[in-house]
Amino acid sequence: MFLFPTKKAPAPEREASSPERTSLPERSERSERSERSGRPEELGGPERSGRSEQPGGPERSGRPAEVSPPGEPEKAFPGKKAPGVRVSGLSVVYRTPAGELPAVRGIDLELVPGTITGVVGESGSGKSTLALSLLNAVQPPGRISAGSVEIDGLGDVVRLGGDALRKARGRHIGYVFQAAQNSLNPLKTVGKQLLDLGRSHEVDDLRELVRDAKELLGRMGMDGARVLDSHQHELSGGMRQRVGIMLALVLNAHLVVLDEPTTALDMITQATILRIIREVHEERGLTTLVITHDLGVVAEVADRLAVMYGGRVVEQGPTMEVLGAPRHPYTQGLIRAIPRLVGDIGEARALPGRPPTLGTIPARGCVFRERCHLRMAVCETEEPPAISRGEWIVACHAVAAEAEAEGGRRRVAAGTQGSAKAHGAKGEQG
Amino acid sequence: MITGQGITKTFRQRGSVLAGREVKALRGVDFAIKKGGAASFIGESGSGKTTLGRIIAGLESHDAGEITIDGTPMSSLRPKQRQPYFRRIQLIHQDPYSALNPTRTVHQTLNAPLDLRAKGTGRSRSWVEGRAEELLELVGLDPGYVLPRYPHQLSGGMRQRVVIARALTVDPEMLVADEAVSMIDVSLRLGILALLKDLRERLGVSVLFITHDVATARYIGEDGELYVIYRGQVVERGHVETIISDPVHPYTQSLLSAIPVLRGLEQPGEEPVVPTEALDEGNHDAGCLFARRCPFRTGRCESEHPVLGHAEGTSQEHACFHPRRRSVVAMPAGRA
Numbered sequence: 130m131f132l133f134p135t136k137k138a139p140a141p142e143r144e145a146s147s148p149e150r151t152s153l154p155e156r157s158e159r160s161e162r163s164e165r166s167g168r169p170e171e172l173g174g175p176e177r178s179g180r181s182e183q184p185g186g187p188e189r190s191g192r193p194a195e196v197s198p199p200g201e202p203e204k205a206f207p208g209k210k211a212p213g214v215r216v217s218g219l220s221v222v223y224r225t226p227a228g229e230l231p232a233v234r235g236i237d238l239e240l241v242p243g244t245i246t247g248v249v250g251e252s253g254s255g256k257s258t259l260a261l262s263l264l265n266a267v268q269p270p271g272r273i274s275a276g277s278v279e280i281d282g283l284g285d286v287v288r289l290g291g292d293a294l295r296k297a298r299g300r301h302i303g304y305v306f307q308a309a310q311n312s313l314n315p316l317k318t319v320g321k322q323l324l325d326l327g328r329s330h331e332v333d334d335l336r337e338l339v340r341d342a343k344e345l346l347g348r349m350g351m352d353g354a355r356v357l358d359s360h361q362h363e364l365s366g367g368m369r370q371r372v373g374i375m376l377a378l379v380l381n382a383h384l385v386v387l388d389e390p391t392t393a394l395d396m397i398t399q400a401t402i403l404r405i406i407r408e409v410h411e412e413r414g415l416t417t418l419v420i421t422h423d424l425g426v427v428a429e430v431a432d433r434l435a436v437m438y439g440g441r442v443v444e445q446g447p448t449m450e451v452l453g454a455p456r457h458p459y460t461q462g463l464i465r466a467i468p469r470l471v472g473d474i475g476e477a478r479a480l481p482g483r484p485p486t487l488g489t490i491p492a493r494g495c496v497f498r499e500r501c502h503l504r505m506a507v508c509e510t511e512e513p514p515a516i517s518r519g520e521w522i523v524a525c526h527a528v529a530a531e532a533e534a535e536g537g538r539r540r541v542a543a544g545t546q547g548s549a550k551a552h553g554a555k556g557e558q559g
Numbered sequence: 560m561i562t563g564q565g566i567t568k569t570f571r572q573r574g575s576v577l578a579g580r581e582v583k584a585l586r587g588v589d590f591a592i593k594k595g596g597a598a599s600f601i602g603e604s605g606s607g608k609t610t611l612g613r614i615i616a617g618l619e620s621h622d623a624g625e626i627t628i629d630g631t632p633m634s635s636l637r638p639k640q641r642q643p644y645f646r647r648i649q650l651i652h653q654d655p656y657s658a659l660n661p662t663r664t665v666h667q668t669l670n671a672p673l674d675l676r677a678k679g680t681g682r683s684r685s686w687v688e689g690r691a692e693e694l695l696e697l698v699g700l701d702p703g704y705v706l707p708r709y710p711h712q713l714s715g716g717m718r719q720r721v722v723i724a725r726a727l728t729v730d731p732e733m734l735v736a737d738e739a740v741s742m743i744d745v746s747l748r749l750g751i752l753a754l755l756k757d758l759r760e761r762l763g764v765s766v767l768f769i770t771h772d773v774a775t776a777r778y779i780g781e782d783g784e785l786y787v788i789y790r791g792q793v794v795e796r797g798h799v800e801t802i803i804s805d806p807v808h809p810y811t812q813s814l815l816s817a818i819p820v821l822r823g824l825e826q827p828g829e830e831p832v833v834p835t836e837a838l839d840e841g842n843h844d845a846g847c848l849f850a851r852r853c854p855f856r857t858g859r860c861e862s863e864h865p866v867l868g869h870a871e872g873t874s875q876e877h878a879c880f881h882p883r884r885r886s887v888v889a890m891p892a893g894r895a
Contacts, residue, residue: 383819
């Protein structure tokens, strides 16, 4: 079931359905597939032997061993292995009649082992595409065109294919789909689907799998036996979401991706699911990625936050710091646009303009400039540089200019202490 | 002015397995929405708030109770005679993607109802064209850009504005907005809310806002009335700001406690209320409907049924035997 993302790949143009045009992508799709299927064969040998060096590798058909792989730093969860993930230079393009358009471009993102990272963005920001890339599950007409996704104990997922990839999904990477009702089979009970999952991943002891599933469901406040005997229509939205989380975790994956885990749930259920995500994350020692359009969700669960816009990460850093003093104009605008329970209603306002779609993302320069109040000439042509302050990274020309001015002041002050009157005072303060 | 008294609605399941099972969607709800006023119904999914909205818009029948529009009780009229009343109450759906006909341009969508009106009142073709442009401008869209386009060529926010413009073609007295912003991008939500507020102020259209997100209810206007609905019953009612700052019913408090806190900017309320169990759709109708999930229930709650009414020291109405103010709402950091 992990092979079927529920979210349709953004079909960029209606015209794509005309027969003339579909024939073209299909051809190149086939050539791409053959290109891909070549890769795992090349990689098969070294990869398999490489994996058997990892603890847990030989027992892949049984329960993965609860030991930290060598070389991975010991984190706050001894005995458990939360993998780190390094996404570098990742680009995903979708083939359209207008050529290949980037949905995600040049993303660098690190998921620190044992943390919850929240990716927040509006429709068309590329957040779901990014999430699917973590499983190398971007569906045609999309493809990963550049970059790598390094997952501890698994290597570069972008280079995995075939059976190795199929097994990695579920075993290493759990994925909870947006709208869990669409990822469950309406004709089978949850229990049957669980057994299917076990068989397709060659689990030896299915009884133990069922026992684990019941325990997980019980942990999330449900009657495990009853839920396993139910069809999806017998479960409420919140219960389906928890079933989705159970299926993502039951094979003992330690990297979990949740795509819009609370969309379409009401507030009280959302709060319950968020609490469960947090608790299960801590108890099982996971590395978790939460994809959402709702900054509130990220604020509730995530340790670190990445804000996406037009296929780029425009700001990332520790949640509290970023929310407390956002630096990118988009993050600032987004926070101001959230209806709040307290404070002056007049202070809140919508961002002008509208988010770009695949076809309208500017090819050059800053993707946010159309809606930005700090827009400068340089934003039209140059990619904003990534300005980092510790773990906090912002990609914005205005922030860069400010940082430069500050740095310049500091340099001037340091270099000409006492002599440059204009900057002297500032230098002493610094 | 639209009022409702004792609105009751029970859905009976059909089919072989569930036949005869009853779902009490509404259990005697009273409401009153002034001309040009604003009201919000909030509650979880399954609380009956959407059913109530549909009954008010004339799209659903009710089993008992009376809807009165401008002093005329609807039960005194034949269905055909009710039509002109209910036409002036327009429903705006949650999903602007399915509310518009995908094979029609915005021009066609807006002209159809305007043509009908023009025919009925003997107005000219140019009035129709002019009015369509006027309405699009009113909802903040550029007629030149939007009119020739199909729904799929517009963003979600623009589509919702077109839906609102279409509702305005019949000069409605009231707009019923059912989760009208929940599918709109976060950065654009406030724009739609501001538009509804603006229409209230400029055209005197009253707005009924149905949502599960209390925070959005604030943006319809400070004078708005808030109805907190739980399993078909109003459990707390009063001014938006009063209920948000001083809720007394544990259910209202649970809803408010569940709203995510923007850590870094805000700190959580001191006494968050978390229901002891999830919403159970079973029929536990004895006593207070919320008792099974209420952390503060007593023996009385399980046997006696609390009725909505004023209590000492509070300006709102509530249906709780043990009302108490609790600080559940997040406060801006450093000001708590």
